[in-house]
Amino acid sequence: MLALSSCTPPPDAPSRPPSGPQSAASPQTTPPTSLLVTGGTIVTMDPAGAILEGGTLLVEGDRIAAVLPTGAPLPPDFPRPSAAATIDATGQLVIPGLVNTHGHAAMSLLRGLADDLPLLTWLKDHIFPAEAALVAPDFVYQGTLLSAVEMLKSGTTTFADMYYFRDEMARAAIDAGIRAVTGPHVIGFPTPDFASPEESLAGAADFMERYRDHPTIVPAVAAHALYTTPLEAVAAAFELAERYDAPFQIHALEDPTENAQSIERSGMGVIDALESIGALRPGTVLAHSVYLTDDEIARIAATGAGMAHNPQSNMKLGVARASPVAQALAAGIPVGLGTDGPASNNDLDLFDEMDAAAKLAKFATGDPSVLPAETVFRMATMGGARVLDLHDRIGSLESGKRADIVLVDTRRAGLTPLYRVYSHLVYAVRGSDVTTVIVNGRIVVRDRQVLTVDEDAVMANAREFATRVRDVVENRGSGN
Numbered sequence: 001m002l003a004l005s006s007c008t009p010p011p012d013a014p015s016r017p018p019s020g021p022q023s024a025a026s027p028q029t030t031p032p033t034s035l036l037v038t039g040g041t042i043v044t045m046d047p048a049g050a051i052l053e054g055g056t057l058l059v060e061g062d063r064i065a066a067v068l069p070t071g072a073p074l075p076p077d078f079p080r081p082s083a084a085a086t087i088d089a090t091g092q093l094v095i096p097g098l099v100n101t102h103g104h105a106a107m108s109l110l111r112g113l114a115d116d117l118p119l120l121t122w123l124k125d126h127i128f129p130a131e132a133a134l135v136a137p138d139f140v141y142q143g144t145l146l147s148a149v150e151m152l153k154s155g156t157t158t159f160a161d162m163y164y165f166r167d168e169m170a171r172a173a174i175d176a177g178i179r180a181v182t183g184p185h186v187i188g189f190p191t192p193d194f195a196s197p198e199e200s201l202a203g204a205a206d207f208m209e210r211y212r213d214h215p216t217i218v219p220a221v222a223a224h225a226l227y228t229t230p231l232e233a234v235a236a237a238f239e240l241a242e243r244y245d246a247p248f249q250i251h252a253l254e255d256p257t258e259n260a261q262s263i264e265r266s267g268m269g270v271i272d273a274l275e276s277i278g279a280l281r282p283g284t285v286l287a288h289s290v291y292l293t294d295d296e297i298a299r300i301a302a303t304g305a306g307m308a309h310n311p312q313s314n315m316k317l318g319v320a321r322a323s324p325v326a327q328a329l330a331a332g333i334p335v336g337l338g339t340d341g342p343a344s345n346n347d348l349d350l351f352d353e354m355d356a357a358a359k360l361a362k363f364a365t366g367d368p369s370v371l372p373a374e375t376v377f378r379m380a381t382m383g384g385a386r387v388l389d390l391h392d393r394i395g396s397l398e399s400g401k402r403a404d405i406v407l408v409d410t411r412r413a414g415l416t417p418l419y420r421v422y423s424h425l426v427y428a429v430r431g432s433d434v435t436t437v438i439v440n441g442r443i444v445v446r447d448r449q450v451l452t453v454d455e456d457a458v459m460a461n462a463r464e465f466a467t468r469v470r471d472v473v474e475n476r477g478s479g480n
């Protein structure tokens, strides 16, 4: 759930100029010419589900050049990488980078501010005032950067984001070296960055233009939800996404009252309304999709639109029903996993989310065979890539795809012995087992250390923001 700030824009906070594609040319984002990952168990997530013990991954530039089985010689023309660019993955699982299909990264600065409350109390008494007083470019940059560090260190290489100050979201993702699906966002009332949906969209094409060929930013358009945003504004946002053949994100049917609110606004329920403007198509991300009927599942499946399943956020906010994920998958709907915002989860560890997704489905149906481990791991990789319409680029370890690669160390008591990799990946691995992360051919985490940004400084900035957050909350509590 994204908090909804109905506030006047705050004064501009200090901010560095927005990043653009020119960042790609900086030494930080230039991948090494070649990389070798050897000796690990490669979990490819290719269509055949191949798992190669002791295989080798060859990376050239930003792409996977080859996936070699055990003992296969390197191609004679493959440029020999330096020792620093050779990664020994012995004892580790080599998996595709995980894909987080829904969240609001900057809200990490509000994590743990308030929990265990009814949604509206949580929003109105805690999150709204904090956002109204604090959300500004530097807040979004620092919060997104903090989340990017957390995501990278727990194996996420792509995240879809929906928040304010789009250029700051993109700049933080670029600085951290993580792939981000992000961009313009509309909602039916004033936000910290724009007074109206029209104002937000007025300059939005510029963002889409600047990032359309960026190596790690996928420009995308978001509309908050049909219960907060007029259908005309949702349609205008979708048109922008269509113009750029970009992903389109929207919250849909997280709450049982959403259909009634949508009918009140436009005379149509959520899925009907989205259908009426043609917004159901591949690359449209329906975040949550809990309250779907069988008929709606069939209709969505016919369009190619995808679902972002956020089991932990749903459970924590007391959504009293599990999203019908197994039915959606059976109908052919692409389904990925999402963490939702860090203030409503409260972590960004997709391994944790996989565990929760598998167990919630079994608990809700009373059937332990629902959502087996391999299915859930596919949701966190290729499924998520398909939801974001990026499956030709990411989601599996196959020749020609972008080199988004994660190494998971299984040499610890809780992961020993290892019989079935999918079982461990879904039920036993934690984000802290991730040792190495490669995004777009560039090593961004090695030996559990983030190489792109100063993690201590990022955390120090977050603690400084916490002081401001506490001031806001305390002043409000005393009636000021």
Ligand SMILES: [Zn+2]
Pocket: 001, 002, 102, 103, 104, 251, 287, 340, 341
């Ligand atoms: Zn959300």
